[in-house]
């Protein structure tokens with residue numbers, strides 16, 4: 001499922017980036033481009049980030 005339509009970033013790609021060490025929205029933005037255009041995906045991306053970090 002795409003989280004960021006603008007940059008075609010899936011939840012899977014976000015989870016992968018977090019597994020590889022991304023630990024902030026800024027980090028995800030730098031790695032994947034999430035939230036770098038319209039910004040509508042930031043809320044959902046931070047939800048995924050939070051959920052994944054809690055698991056670690």
Ligand code: FES
Nearest residue numbers: 004006037038041
């Ligand atoms: Fe992610 Fe637009 S949907 S920047």
